Amino acid sequence: MKILKFSDGRRTAFGILQGTNQIRILSGSPFEGPITPTDAVVALSEVTLLVPTVAHPRVFGIGLNYRSHIAETGRGTPEIPPVFMKPDTALLPHGGQIVFPRAAQIVHYETELVAVIGRTAKQVRREDALTHVLGYTCGNDVSERAYQRKEMAMGLMTMGKAADTFAPIGPWIETEADPTRLRMTGRLNGQIVQDCETSDLLFDVADLISYLSSFITLLPGDLVMTGTPGGVGPLSPGDTFEIEIEGVGRLTNTVAAFTPVRT
Structure with missing residues (x-):
């Protein structure tokens, strides 16, 4: 089942994708109760897709979580998941434009699988962790490396990850995907630059949810960006x-420079 969030100019709603171009509108939010389809439908081509989650989710990022990415950075293998957070102002839907901040120097793409929390998770065991996931979507952990490196030298990782539009997520949530062996492909201007399976994860989705929930209560709509494989590079x-994530979907975004606002 593919759950999406959309606007048609009159309303914002959740729906289920049927076929390739029809949305069956849901009654309410899948994060607040059972998934209940209505009789109403709308064409996918007639709506604007939004980030498929609640209005203000928490966005958790994980660094150095693919063995291939660890190898290309030359860093040691982490003993625990390196966690950082992005503000919800970084979120960007499918089709949206990544806009560099004024201070940007080196901006990289990062292809990622994103787990979308469907029900509250607190102190959950690894074997129960995936029952708290509604489904999976695509994400891009856009990163400004010049500032990230300066921050990491001080033991921080915030502003280099946090700029507006630096967390593209979408296009929808796939509820039936198996996160343990999904192929992920990143394409820059049509050329493959990242190509990996989630079997290369150091800490898999169940590990991450169990670990995060041991400190922080995860809430419906929270997003867990699970890390990027090798092949990161500049935008x-x-x-x-x-x-593109096998069986999940395809997230596409364009890139633009910062443009000063004239008053």
């Missing part, structure tokens, strides 16, 4: 970056 204004 430039005018680029298009596409993330």
Whole structure:
């Protein structure tokens, strides 16, 4: 089942994708009760897709979580998941434009599988962790490396990850995906630059949810960006970056430079 969030100019709602171009509108939010389809339908081509979660989710990121990415950075293997957070102002839907902040120097793409929390998770065991996941979607952990490196030298990792539009997520939530062996492909202007399976994860989705929930109560709609494989590289204004995850979906975003607002 593919659950999406959309606006048609009159309302914002959740729906289920039927076929390739029809949305069956849901009654209410899948994060607040059972998934209840209505009789109403709308064409996918007639709506604007939104980030498929609650209005203000918490966004958890995980660094150095693919063995191939650890190898390309030359860093040691983490003993625990390196966790950081992005603000909800970083969120960007499918089709939206990644906009560099004024201070940007080196901006990289990061293809990621994102777990969407469906029910409250607190102190959950690894074997129970996936029962708290509604489904999975695509994500891009866009990162400003010059500032990230300066922050990491001080033991921090915040502003280099936190800029507006630096967390593209979408296009929808796939509820039936098996997160243990999904192929992920990142394409920069149509050329494959990242190609990996989630079997390369150091800490898998169940590990991450169990670990996070041992400190923080995870809430419905929270997003867990699970890390990126090897092959990260720079983005430039005018680029298009596409993330495709097998059985989940395809997230596409364009890139633009910062434009001062004239008053």
